[in-house]
Structure formats: C-alpha cells, structure tokens
C-alpha cells in the first residue's frame with residue numbers, strides 16, 4: 001500500500017471538515033494556534049517516513065511527554081514506580097483530583113496529570129530540576145535522532161502562571177506523602193516536560209522504540225517487555241476518560257496532549273503522529289482521532305485485527 005498517498009488523502013479529506021473541536025484556551029500560547037493546522041507523519045518498521053500537511057511544524061506536545069517521562073522513571077527506579085502510581089484507567093478527566101482522596105494520594109495511572117506529577121517527583125529523587133529537564137530533552141532528541149527539538153519556555157511559563165489545579169494535585173499528594181520533593185520544583189519540571197515542542201515527524205520518529213520492541217535502529221532503549229507494557233498503558237489510559245472509545249475506534253496504543261497531538265503505535269508496523277489543535281470534550285484531538293481511525297480502517301493496523 002502507498003502510505004504517502006494514503007496520508008495525503010486523509011489530510012485532504014480532513015482539511016475540508018468544518019467540525020474541528022475546540023482549541024485549548026487555558027494559556028495564551030495554545031489559544032493562538034490556528035485551528036486549521038493539520039499534520040500527520042508515519043514511520044514504518046523499514047525506516048521509511050511518510051508525511052503530509054503541517055507535519056514539520058512544531059507544536060506543544062503537552063501530555064504526550066508523559067510517555068517519555070514514564071519511560072525515564074522506569075529506567076531510573078524500575079518496578080518500584082508502581083508503589084506510587086497505579087496502572088488502571090481513571091475514567092476521569094486528565095486533571096481530576098477526586099480519586100486521590102479514596103486512593104490515599106496514589107494516582108490511578110502515569111498518564112493523568114496526578115500520575116505524571118508523581119513520575120516527575122520520582123525523576124527528581126536523584127536529579128535537580130535543571131538536570132531532569134536536560135535529561136528529558138536529550139532523551140527525546142536521541143529517540144527522534146534530531147538535535148533541533150526544543151522546550152518552549154513561553155509555554156512552560158504560562159503553565160506555571162495558570163496551573164492552579166496542578167498545584168492542588170501536587171499539594172494534595174504531598175499531604176499523603178506521595179510527593180517527596182519541593183512542590184514548586186516538581187511542578188516547574190513537569191511544566192517544562194509539557195512544553196516540549198515537536199513536529200509530527202519528530203514525534204513519530206521518537207515513538208519508534210515503542211514500535212520496535214524497545215529498539216531504535218538496532219540500539220536498545222528499553223527491554224521488549226517494557227515497551228510492550230508502556231504500549232499496554234497507552235492503550236488503556238492514554239486518552240483519559242476517552243480511552244475506551246479510542247481503543248474501540250482505533251485499536252492501537254496512543255497518547256494525546258491538549259496541544260492537539262496524538263502519538264500512536266502499531267507494534268512491529270508503524271509509529272504515527274497526528275496533530276490537529278481542536279479538541280473533543282475529553283481534551284483529545286478531534287480530527288487527530290478521525291485521521292487515525294481512517295488510517296487504521298484502510299491499513300488494518302489495529303492490534304485486534306488478525307494478521
């Protein structure tokens with residue numbers, strides 16, 4: 001199948017859509033992004049890259065960074081991480097605080113805000129914020145094979161100025177003893193992770209290790225077992241209270257961010273990134289999901305489809 005043609009077709013189709021969802025408006029740097037942006041990039045197992053639309057324009061990856069933070073934290077403390085964060089879908093909004101009360105400050109999973117804040121705190125167990133941010137930047141650059149990836153400081157600053165819910169989450173977990181470090185340092189680091197700016201091309205390249213059993217171009221990043229487990233978490237928890245519907249419609253591990261990006265993995269087959277800034281009610285890219293649905297329907301890449 002001609003994947004380049006397919007992603008071009010999908011882009012042409014979706015560019016005509018009038019129903020795009022709502023662009024995130026909680027911080028000015030996201031609110032000013034043009035809603036008609038659309039990009040898609042697919043890296044196949046043979047290394048070939050297929051792009052269309054605004055695939056080379058960097059956007060704020062936001063919660064997609066939770067995948068890279070989790071990978072680093074597992075590398076740092078291994079399965080001990082699971083003493084402090086769960087592995088169950090939350091069925092709640094990305095920034096929900098309600099479950100923390102009955103679950104004694106243990107977040108449901110690493111892909112909601114509360115979980116990613118704990119993951120960040122774990123990384124800060126042996127690093128200063130500056131070092132942890134540097135480690136993250138080096139990691140995504142290595143995964144993508146691209147040293148031009150940057151953190152958008154204006155996004156990090158705006159998150160800091162408006163992040164009252166995240167402050168509440170971090171302080172609440174601190175009260176339960178599940179955030180160990182200084183709350184301001186933990187949040188400052190978390191906001192810098194969210195402020196990573198990457199294009200679809202860079203993101204799809206960075207997802208290759210999840211496609212290829214933990215390897216990138218033959219180099220081992222994580223074990224095959226760990227890559228499979230991260231994929232499992234992306235499938236069950238990667239889209240907040242919309243994760244079930246994402247699995248139903250697309251059938252692939254995926255992680256979204258409020259910047260409108262989605263990183264999606266077809267194990268052994270493809271690493272895919274899509275970007276369309278308009279969001280659905282759960283804060284996931286509306287057209288991004290449509291694009292993935294069209295891609296999977298045409299290719300049969302769902303993990304639930306017999307090969």
Ligand code: GLN
Pocket residue numbers: 061062063064094095113159166194256257258259283
């Ligand atoms: N920076 C955002 C927040 O912490 C990330 C949320 C998201 O992408 N869903 O609220």
